[in-house]
Amino acid sequence: MSEEAVLDEQTVAGLRDEVAGTVLLPGDDGYDEARRVWNGMIERWPAAVVRAGTEADIGPVVRCARENRLPLAVRGGGHNVAGNGTVDAGLVLDLDGLRNVEVDPDQRIVRVQPGATLADMDAATAPHGLAVPTGVVSSTGVAGLTLGGGFGWLTRPNGLAADNLLSVDLVTAEGSTVTASETENPELFWGLRGGGGNFGVASSFTFRARPLPAEVFSGNLVYFGPEHWTIALQAWERWTRGLPDELTSIISVLVPPPGWELGGEPALIIGFCWALEDQAEGERIVDRLRQAAPPDAEVVEPAAWVQWQSAMDELFPKGVRAYWKNTSFDRLDDEVIAVIVARAAEQTWHGTAFDIHHLGGAYGRVPEDATPFPNRSARFWLNIYGFWNDAADDAARINFVRGFATDMRPFATGGQYINFMGAEPGQDPRSLAVSVYGPEKLERLIALKRSYDPENLFRLNHNIQPVE
Incomplete structure (x- = not known):
């Protein structure tokens, strides 16, 4: 777009006439809260924040931004790690009020x-x-x-x-x-x-x-110490090769928050969710992993879906500082495990973590060209994420995430997941887009x-x- 304009009083008045929601300007009550997004590292000062009152408010805000050459940020839940839900000197369309x-x-x-x-x-x-x-x-x-x-x-x-x-x-x-x-x-x-x-x-x-089901059979097997992590990862790799679709598992490695009552040492946690009524079958499948790699602790029990789905929420409160990177990979052999365990052992602080998602199943049966989403053949997807509070920790936490991502680059199998991507100022947009989707898509x-x-x-x- 061409050179951007300033939001003048006449334009603001016209916008207020067109929308049922609220138009907030710098200095208005509520503006400072409205301009903030989930990632506390992102500080932006919009010319206006429009809090939509109805779906019909979206069109006028879009037209206002286009006709006045104003940058437009669109915010749904506001949880985007790259901070794209706000902007300096432009319009923010805040859809938080539309939650039906x-x-x-x-x-x-x-x-x-x-x-x-x-x-x-x-x-x-x-x-x-x-x-x-x-x-x-x-x-x-x-x-x-x-x-x-x-x-x-x-x-x-x-x-x-x-x-x-x-x-x-x-x-x-x-x-x-x-x-x-x-x-x-x-x-x-x-x-x-x-x-x-x-x-x-x-x-x-x-x-x-x-x-x-009203309750899903779900839980966490917990392992402490690099020696146990190596055994757990080796066993998990073998275990995932024979799983039915109904069993999804995600490995998380982090220093648990105090409320989890797991102590202050880094832990490798194998989480799982079984999506069928037959919980006994789910228990038999999980027991195979438990026998191959006995956990140091575990919490395994049926849980209401809404309870299980929100179990990780406390790690990600609004205002936390955040930087993430991700990659897909297929190998989880001794070479890859050694890299993962070495990086896991570095995490002696609460404020960074990583997840390994086991894929396949229905995800992997969608044809590669059926959607833009990259790499349907990937066995695993790694998300390395920082979530800290003190700006003094920015460099160290970002360096950890970047360093781990660099270590995993030789094993990457292509594609990136945009929801796991932080902001990368200065990177060429086309090169970044190619790294996500590949040239054909x-x-x-x-x-x-x-x-x-x-x-x-x-x-x-x-x-x-x-x-x-």
């Missing part, structure tokens, strides 16, 4: 507004014995998670959140609304399932929900971008530029 979730239990269809969190959706679906596959932190926004893909505890039996999407209503750069589905604007629908917020502002999502996404956002209004994201 409608459930049709007979058809197993769920319609979700763009400000809803995973907790909002789970609270609506769980009473019906249903769930939409999403992520692992309940304060995450449904919109950003889905547009980026959506890993979580139901990925192996049901695929990504984006794989369970039926349709999206999208406000385009022109301010008009289109519907994207398999039968209506199918190419746009393809791009929305992993291409992020590059093509417009989603005003609603419609999902297919999945049956889920990127060319298809660029063509979509040219059709729906040729001036790149929606650029405050992991951006797909409309030019080569």
